[in-house]
Every structure is written in C-alpha cells, then in structure tokens.
Amino acid sequence: MTKTDAPPKLTHNEEIKVAIPTLAGTIAATLADEGSDHFSEDDGQFLKFHGSYQQDDRDLRKTGKKYIMMIRGRIPGGVMTPKQWCVFDDLATRYGNDTLRITTRQSIQFHGVVKSGLRPLVAKINESLLSTLAACGDVNRNVLAPPTPAYTKAREQVFADCHQVALALAPQTKAYHSIWIDGVQLDNDATENKTFVDPLYGKTYLPRKFKIAFAIPPTNDLDIFTNCLGFIAIIENDKLIGYNLCVGGGLGRSHGNEQTYPRLADVIGFFTPDKLLGVAKAVLTIHRDFGDRTDRKHARLKYVVAERGVKFMQDEVDQRAGITLAPAKPSTFTTMQDLLGWRKAVDGSWFLGLFVNMGRVKDAQKTALRQVAEKFPNIEFRLTANQNVILANVSDADKAAITALLNAAAVKTENQASLLHAASMACPSLPTCGLGLAESERYLPGLIDRIEKICADLGLGGEEIIIRSTGCPNGCARPYIAEIAFVGKAPGRYQVWLGGNASGTRLNRVWKNVIKDSDMETELRPVLARFATERNAGERFGDWCDRVLLQETTAAK
Numbered sequence: 431m432t433k434t435d436a437p438p439k440l441t442h443n444e445e446i447k448v449a450i451p452t453l454a455g456t457i458a459a460t461l462a463d464e465g466s467d468h469f470s471e472d473d474g475q476f477l478k479f480h481g482s483y484q485q486d487d488r489d490l491r492k493t494g495k496k497y498i499m500m501i502r503g504r505i506p507g508g509v510m511t512p513k514q515w516c517v518f519d520d521l522a523t524r525y526g527n528d529t530l531r532i533t534t535r536q537s538i539q540f541h542g543v544v545k546s547g548l549r550p551l552v553a554k555i556n557e558s559l560l561s562t563l564a565a566c567g568d569v570n571r572n573v574l575a576p577p578t579p580a581y582t583k584a585r586e587q588v589f590a591d592c593h594q595v596a597l598a599l600a601p602q603t604k605a606y607h608s609i610w611i612d613g614v615q616l617d618n619d620a621t622e623n624k625t626f627v628d629p630l631y632g633k634t635y636l637p638r639k640f641k642i643a644f645a646i647p648p649t650n651d652l653d654i655f656t657n658c659l660g661f662i663a664i665i666e667n668d669k670l671i672g673y674n675l676c677v678g679g680g681l682g683r684s685h686g687n688e689q690t691y692p693r694l695a696d697v698i699g700f701f702t703p704d705k706l707l708g709v710a711k712a713v714l715t716i717h718r719d720f721g722d723r724t725d726r727k728h729a730r731l732k733y734v735v736a737e738r739g740v741k742f743m744q745d746e747v748d749q750r751a752g753i754t755l756a757p758a759k760p761s762t763f764t765t766m767q768d769l770l771g772w773r774k775a776v777d778g779s780w781f782l783g784l785f786v787n788m789g790r791v792k793d794a795q796k797t798a799l800r801q802v803a804e805k806f807p808n809i810e811f812r813l814t815a816n817q818n819v820i821l822a823n824v825s826d827a828d829k830a831a832i833t834a835l836l837n838a839a840a841v842k843t844e845n846q847a848s849l850l851h852a853a854s855m856a857c858p859s860l861p862t863c864g865l866g867l868a869e870s871e872r873y874l875p876g877l878i879d880r881i882e883k884i885c886a887d888l889g890l891g892g893e894e895i896i897i898r899s900t901g902c903p904n905g906c907a908r909p910y911i912a913e914i915a916f917v918g919k920a921p922g923r924y925q926v927w928l929g930g931n932a933s934g935t936r937l938n939r940v941w942k943n944v945i946k947d948s949d950m951e952t953e954l955r956p957v958l959a960r961f962a963t964e965r966n967a968g969e970r971f972g973d974w975c976d977r978v979l980l981q982e983t984t985a986a987k
C-alpha cells in the first residue's frame with residue numbers, strides 16, 4: 431500500500447473505546463485515590479459516558495486550577511417525581527454549587543462537584559431510580575418528549591414511547607453499576623474488556639453523540655429539527671396513529687471552519703407506532719456504521735444525511751427496520767415556546783409553567799420548589815427543553831396551596847417574566863464550560879434588559895423576539911434557529927445571527943461577524959427601528975430579517 435492509500439487514521443477516542451469497551455477506564459481507581467483531585471485525559475473521555483465532565487473553575491484560573499465536575503442526569507422526557515426532585519435538590523446543595531441547572535434537553539446538571547463528591551452523588555441519583563449513564567458520550571443521549579399537558583391526551587402515549595426508546599438504546603456495560611453503585615473496578619476487568627461487545631453499539635459505540643426527540647405538532651417546544659433523529663407524532667381524533675420520521679439535524683459548528691455547519695433534519699417518511707423501536711435502532715446503527723470516525727468535527731449523523739442523501743437514508747431505514755416507509759403525513763408547527771402560568775390540562779387537572787431564568791434554579795426559587803416537592807407528593811415535575819419547569823397533575827385544591835406557597839417565597843406564578851426574557855435561552859459557558867469563548871448565561875439577561883429598552887423606545891414593547899446566546903459556536907442553547915442569536919467569539923465579542931422563525935423550522939444566518947459588547951446598542955437599534963417601521967402587519971422580527979434585511983446583506987456581498 432502506498433502512503434497515499436493509507437486509510438485515514440481513526441481518532442484517539444476510537445482507539446480508547448475499542449481497547450476498553452466496558453468504558454470502565456481506571457475511573458474506580460482514581461475515585462479511590464484520595465491524593466488525586468482529578469482524572470486522566472482518557473478517563474475524562476470515559477467519564478462522559480457515565481454522565482460527567484471534568485472541568486475547572488475558569489473564574490479561579492488566575493490563582494491556580496481548581497478541578498470541578500459537571501454531572502448530568504438522564505431523565506427521559508424530563509419527567510421527575512417530587513421525591514426525585516428532592517433528591518436532586520439535596521445533592522445540589524450537598525455536593526454541587528447549590529444550583530440545579532435545567533438543560534436544553536430536559537435534564538438537570540450539577541456544577542462545581544469536587545472529585546470526592548462524584549460517587550455519592552451518582553449513587554444517590556441511581557437510588558432515586560434515575561441515572562446518569564449515557565447522559566453524555568458517543569451514545570444516544572437524553573430523549574426529549576413534549577412536556578406540556580395542555581394539548582392532547584395522546585401525549586401520554588408519546589411519552590411512553592420516549593421511555594421505550596430511551597431504554598432500548600441504553601448501553602449495556604456493567605462497569606457503570608460496578609463503579610458507582612458497588613464502588614469497585616469491574617470484576618474480571620481485563621477479560622471483560624477483551625470479550626465485551628455491546629449488543630447494539632458494538633465495541634466502539636457511535637462515532638459521536640446521538641440525539642432523539644419526539645414532538646407533537648403544532649408545538650415544537652423541543653426544536654425537533656435540530657436532533658439527529660426526530661419522531662413527529664401524527665394524531666387523529668386524539669389518538670396517535672404513527673410518526674413522521676426526520677433525520678439529520680444538528681447544530682454544532684466551529685468558527686472559521688466552513689465544513690462544519692448547523693443543519694435542520696429532513697422529514698423522510700411515515701411509519702406506525704409498532705415499528706418505533708426498529709426504526710430508532712435503524713437510524714442509530716446507520717450513524718454507527720456510516721459516521722466518520724476519523725474526524726470528530728465531521729462525525730455527526732447530519733453529515734451522513736447531507737452527503738449521502740435522503741434516498742440513501744430511506745433505503746437503509748427500510749432495510750434495517752424491515753419496513754417500507756410511507757410518504758410523510760402533513761404536519762405543521764406554529765410555536766416553540768412554553769406555556770407559562772397556570773393552565774388547564776386536557777385531563778381536567780391543572781399545570782403551572784414556571785419560568786426559570788437561564789435554566790438556573792437557585793435561591794428562593796430553589797427553596798420554594800423544594801417545599802412544593804415535599805408537600806405535594808402526587809404532582810409531577812416536568813423539565814422543558816426551554817429550560818423551564820412544569821408542575822403537572824395538580825388538583826383544584828392543591829392549585830391554590832401551591833400558588834400561596836410560591837408567592838410567599840416571592841416566586842411569581844403569573845406575569846413571571848417579560849416577553850423577551852421568557853423567550854430567551856443561554857448556555858452555561860463561563861465559568862464552568864471549558865469551551866466557552868465568551869460569557870453566555872451570565873451575560874444574556876443583562877443584554878436582554880438593554881434590548882428591551884431599545885424596543886420600548888421604538889414602540890416594540892409588546893413584541894416577542896426569540897433571543898438565544900451561546901459562549902461558543904457549538905450551539906448548546908440552539909442559537910441557530912433563534913430570531914436573534916449571540917454566538918461567542920472572544921471575551922465581550924459575539925457573532926450575531928438573525929432570521930429564525932416562531933416555529934423552529936428555519937435556520938437563521940450570520941448578520942454581523944463580530945459585535946463588541948459596547949457596540950450592541952449602536953448596531954441593534956437601527957435594525958429594530960427599521961423593523962418597527964417597515965414590517966408587514968403582524969410580521970415577526972425574525973421573519974422581517976429573513977425577508978428584508980438578510981436579502982440586502984446577501985445582495986451586497
């Protein structure tokens with residue numbers, strides 16, 4: 431074989447997965463070593479499959495490196511019992527930074543956990559009958575399901591399907607239980623690593639992360655088209671008759687690398703609910719078999735779909751699932767926002783949509799939610815993919831008591847946030863995320879206040895604009911479908927994207943490559959002023975940007 435014929439080199443992640451398919455690494459030994467405050471680089475990669483990231487507190491870097499762990503729960507559809515909420519609440523106080531971070535994938539993250547707190551924390555999560563296994567890593571991640579009880583009774587079936595899929599696609603390694611529950615290295619470690627092959631994932635798992643969501647039109651409150659695999663429920667007469675299958679969404683990109691890009695999923699067909707697991711496994715194994723294992727920036731399923739095409743995906747799904755996909759059924763999305771405040775559910779009970787600023791449950795809101803969880807054991811906590819919490823299954827009698835409890839703690843149940851704040855999301859970025867190039871969660875609320883002032887001046891006070899920010903281009907708060915997105919480039923500098931719509935069905939586009947924090951008003955005011963005068967009746971900001979502003983920008987290039 432000549433030098434040019436040599437197959438491209440697999441990434442280091444592939445080498446360590448094949449060597450240690452149990453994913454045990456030397457995690458147990460490092461946990462037992464009281465003299466060490468952190469894990470090796472390779473164990474850092476294995477830890478992700480167990481639901482944890484090794485980080486360091488970036489606010490403290492000038493004075494030295496303080497290792498801290500982030501731990502993410504696996505909570506299918508974001509549904510928790512009040513008891514589970516209490517466990518998570520305790521763990522955040524005892525081992526974390528006293529906050530619960532609701533994520534954009536209906537989960538909860540703990541931040542600031544030191545190494546010695548990691549095992550007790552993960553063990554307690556498991557005792558509560560939730561898990562952290564596969565919350566991160568090259569596997570199927572937390573599966574999203576519609577949290578809102580307001581629209582159709584078929585939601586219960588869709589939620590049950592979400593659970594089934596999450597279970598069917600979970601990795602089977604015994605190392606997780608051994609390390610976190612028993613507190614020991616896997617029995618017979620060396621032999622296990624020679625012989626263990628995960629029945630679904632094989633020895634090397636997936637080339638990269640894999641994400642699934644279920645949505646019920648017309649509500650796209652979990653941004654279905656940004657997932658690798660999406661199931662769009664088709665409901666007739668309040669009954670689930672099947673799913674439209676969509677494949678190949680994903681948002682991650684890198685500044686200056688045009689080979690990486692955000693992509694919305696393609697809808698490729700329809701199938702009936704009895705075929706669900708077969709179809710889920712088919713799409714996952716297409717990623718397993720065709721994803722690029724030589725370049726992690728090109729390894730997501732979206733690139734397989736973009737490069738091989740829809741027909742290829744249809745044929746592979748048909749063959750692997752033993753079905754013939756039917757033509758997709760008509761379905762339309764109109765909104766991606768949560769319903770906040772008290773509302774009636776379809777079953778006649780009540781639910782409360784509670785706004786959580788940037789997903790960070792802390793201080794009075796944390797204490798009050800803890801009290802609600804203790805006093806109302808029969809309700810349900812639901813995490814939304816917009817980083818909010820829904821208290822569901824509330825009786826008439828409990829509604830008043832919950833309102834009183836929350837209000838006494840200064841947690842509002844109505845008029846909880848202005849339109850712009852309610853429609854915003856930011857990723858954590860600094861000080862915990864090692865990839866953050868600029869502030870995000872700590873920056874966006876203040877920036878929204880500033881944008882609100884401009885809007886008020888221009889008579890746009892009643893206008894909802896979906897604004898999202900991320901500290902880097904990876905896209906964790908799904909910025910590339912927002913009406914305005916601030917994507918961190920460097921401290922105090924953001925790339926600005928405009929032109930998403932209200933239903934999460936259109937990607938936005940770069941408007942300004944970089945804007946300094948101090949120039950935000952100067953740059954944004956004229957655009958908002960033009961929107962106020964030039965828009966069509968009822969036209970949203972994102973739609974106007976797409977129709978007018980970005981056309982001009984493209985024409986000028």
Ligand code: SRM
Nearest residue numbers: 533534535537680681682683856857858862863904905906
């Ligand atoms: Fe994310 C990496 C936080 C949803 C795309 N994401 C990270 C890490 C783990 C940073 C790292 O690798 O060192 C961040 C931890 C920060 C911290 O301190 O907590 C992180 N991602 C988050 C969360 C917490 C953001 C939030 O505001 O809630 C979300 C956790 C979801 C969950 O519960 O599982 C989160 N991440 C997303 C989403 C949105 C989604 O899935 O709906 C995306 C875009 C969709 C997609 O996957 O394409 C996303 N995260 C990424 C990427 C880019 C992947 C790529 O294809 O290039 C990275 C970087 C990576 O994987 O190398 C990343």
Ligand code: SF4
Nearest residue numbers: 857863866901902906
């Ligand atoms: Fe970190 Fe970037 Fe994700 Fe924000 S978008 S959490 S900065 S990886």
